[in-house]
Amino acid sequence: MAMPYELLIGLRYTRAKKHNHFISFISLISMCGIALGVAALIVVLSVMNGFQTELRSRILAVVSHVQISGAGGEMAAWEKVVTMVSDQPHVIAAAPFVQAQGMLAYGEAVRGALVRGILPDQEDKVADFRPHMKSGQLGALMPDSFNIILGAELARALGVFVGDRVTLIAPQGVVTPAGVVPRLRTFNVVGLFEVGMYEYDNSLALIHLADAQRLYRMDDRVSGVRLKLDDLFVAPQVARALAGRLEINAFISDWTRSHANFFRAVQIEKNMMFIILSLIVAVAAFNIVSTLVMAVTDKQADIAILRTLGASPGSIMAVFIVQGALIGFIGLGLGIAGGVALALNIDVVVPFIERLLGTQFLAKEVYYISNLPSELQWRDVTTITGVAFVLALLATIYPSWRAARVNPAAALRYE
Secondary structure (H helix, E strand, O other), X not given: OOOOHHHHHHHHHOOOOOOOHHHHHHHHHHXXXXXXXXXXXXXXXXHHHHHHHHHHHHHHOOOOOEEEEEHHHOEXXXXXXXXXXXXXXXXXXXXXXXXXXXXXXXXXEEEEEEEEEEOHHHHHHHOOOHHHEEEOOHHHOOOOOOEEEEEHHHHHHHOOOOOOEEEEEEEEEEEEOOEEEEEEEEEEEEEEEOOOXXXXXXXXXXXXXXXXXXXXXXXXXXXXXXXXXXXXXXXXXXXXXXXXXXXXXXXXXXXXXXXXXHHHHHHHHHHHXXXXXHHHHHHHHHHHHHHHHHHHHHOHHHHHHHHHOOOOHHHHHHHXXXXXXXXXXXXXXXXXXXHHHHHHOHHHHHHHHHHHHOOOXXXXXXXXXXXXXXXXXXXXXXXXXXXXXXXXXXXXXXXXXXXXXXXXXXXHOOO
């Protein structure tokens, strides 16, 4: 099948001639600009996806996918609740917990803490403390042993190490003839954890469920039940389904609600970065306008000859649209290839640059995440490709329309 002459001429105009090297140079700059803009968009969005996934995993190492809390902060017959929710779709594990405020004292140091009573074997199924243990083991929490595991920042603030003994003061007091005396108990520090979220590393303390029930006088009651799902993104649907099936008064929340503002802020930042970096692609794409305007000026005689041979204004527009689209397509292809390659190998490229420059972009002493995580999502690549190509096509409209309006008689007057 013969190639349409508009396409043939448009492809021919993209090649450099002896007298128009400058136009070809501007075309090359436009291609490189689009390539750099597209590659930057792919890499930045992939890194932001990586950070979002990393932060989500660190938060969910402490926070369960779904949490069922008893009305008034207490839940009786929690075993029935665990049995009932374990039969629900997507629920793969459930564990009871006691959660209350407390104050930890060591020497002259005093810090407030969020005390969580757990069953170590069951907690392992709903949370990921084990990979984040800096010292000690979660299994060291045994009933009536009064052992405690502290967040690394909390232990640092108190100045304690594994093997030290701290005093846990419960806010509920005991009424005596001398007045209200707070309940307190000495605990042995048997481990430290660091999940990389300051909020938890600086305030959370873990003890055994039986010790928490005894300290806070809850008998066999608990604060609630924590659930782990096979898919963390169905947590809102599971929470709504459980709300209509539970036979007790309880509050049900999922991780998307408990940290809604945080994840919404991350998503807004990602959207804003997409818009800002899209402006780079737009600037590079509209360089095509100047390229085609100069090409139209340079090719006025050719345009006039084509018109006298019977070419319609639409065909002339098609010639220059092909030329501009080809510039955008080549730049887009180079940008996608470079961006995807860099996003998939950023864990190799960034350390190489750090060694080359003798610096570290994310110092371990300052940041919990000391390497750049990257998660390439093809949905983002598709969106970037579509936006960049549309911008490149839009940039061809005015020069092509101007070419279609060239007057053949005026163009050939001095030829």
